[in-house]
Amino acid sequence: MSEPRSGEHPVLETHDLTIRFGGHVAVNRVSCAFGPGTLTAIVGPNGAGKTTYFNLISGQLSATGGTVKLFGEDVTSLSAPQRTRRGMGRAFQLTNLFPRLSVLENVRLAVQSHAAMGLNLFSVWSSHVELIERAEHYLHRVKLADRRDALASALAHGDQRKLEVAILLALDPDLFMFDEPTAGMSVDEVPVILELIHEIKNQGDKTILLVEHKMDVVRSLADRIIVLHQGELVADGEPAVVIASPIVQQAYLGLAGHE
């Protein structure tokens, strides 16, 4: 069940990944592998451990047990920035920006990190025109180019979500992790983000993990669904099969009236 779908080596693997907060096991021995060019949706009721699972993968939390492997290499002991530099990228569920920096600067910082220029002390930042141009390119892709000079804190919620995605794009990762990217967005803004995720998927070599509550979004994008319930992996497979399975109907879809 945890084998990658194709014969290729998985990009990301978790083996018995576990975290305990006191007596509460938030993620319990989750083993799963994700191959290149796949989009896996992670679903489950609120509190099922989806975001915690993401935090364990991207290194915001340290696992109590188990391992995380990226391209076959054990990264469990590495910090979040080290994992980012090895190709993980993360967009957060709660918007998490640099509020008093400009929209462009938010993205430019991610471009600069990807270019490994952070410790450059003696050049003027604005002389690195190529970094600025690439940041503008990503802003363009999320349709925020006209707000480039605004402060991130001045953006409307939907635009902040787009900026969150632009930062993720700017890291140019091999593994994209979207944590409810469309939460709180107005109906007409959602397609911009979904279109982007679609484009990334169509590149064919990127691995995408998507936590999403909206089942129509999951159906249209995912080629695999895994279900977490009370920290455990309870179902894994083709979207149609998983959604139809009794355990999912009971554990998630039956309980969650909202979409």
Next chain:
Amino acid sequence: MQRLLSGDYPRSRVLGIVLVLILAGLALAPFVFPGTRSLNVAAKICVFILLVASYDLLLGYTGIVSFAHTMFFGLGAYGIGIAATRLGPTWSGLAVGSLAALALSALLSLAIGLLSLRVKTIFFAMITLAVASFFAILASQLSWLTGGEDGLTYKLPELLLPGTKLLEAPLLGVVISGRIVSYYIVFAGALCLFLALLRVVNSPFGRVLQAIRENDFRAEAIGYRSVVYRSAANCLSALAATAAGILYAVWLRYVGPDTTLSLDIMIDILLMVVIGGMGTLYGAVIGATLFVIAQNYLQDLMKLASDAAAGIPLLPSLVHPDRWLLWLGILFVLSVYHFPAGIVGRLRGNK
């Protein structure tokens, strides 16, 4: 100009004019404001601009609260003082003292940084306060080395002594003595290092510091290891403060706990940063200049006012020169209240 200022323009006409005036005033101080006292004030302004700017790199740009800045300032000054006392008034002695002080500062700041920059801001502040107090006590106790509370008075190479005349005839009515040479060493040193700091805060590195200040969690998530950047900023800031201490010791030819290590100076630095405007190095220029001038001339001004108000009840005693600290305090409270973003922030029109 663009390269010199690292693309960081004043972005306000008034600010630009004030900065040019300060620069011109300091550059021509020996000629425009002759006299021992005004030259002392000018040299102190130069040193404190550098010191406050280096503190702003920590507080304003990186969001680190440190109380150990005077310790690094003191290390530089004591480096010169001890070297000049032990090795004699030679250039090589000064070089040895400076290099030893810079090396010690680098080691110490890296050690403090790597050990304690992982913890929360307030704990880091406490640790720096403890280490700084320890050094202040050390300096007053090791009297065989540091001169204790009395400090050290020492000679410098002949070129820098007041008795040395470089030109036979006075230039523009000013005798070109070793004092003038010392002043220009202080001025040039402070100017170069200030421009270097300006480059650092406008470099890709400086941009990461601001990102860490804004949201260190997110900075880590996009690949910047904040402990590395914080430690580097802490170390650079310490080195610049040490350099300021070196310049100050060259100017004063005296070093003691009260001129460099005391907590009073730490508080002065904090005030200068806040009044000038945090997160902009031009704020350091404005803050340090205003503060040092107020410190030195407010009393004179009040004496004038007091004399002028003679005969009016109550007023003369309110503005009596002995009350100058009261008025300085009121000025600070007012300026912090009315310019929360500092004078530079106000001039640039942010909030």
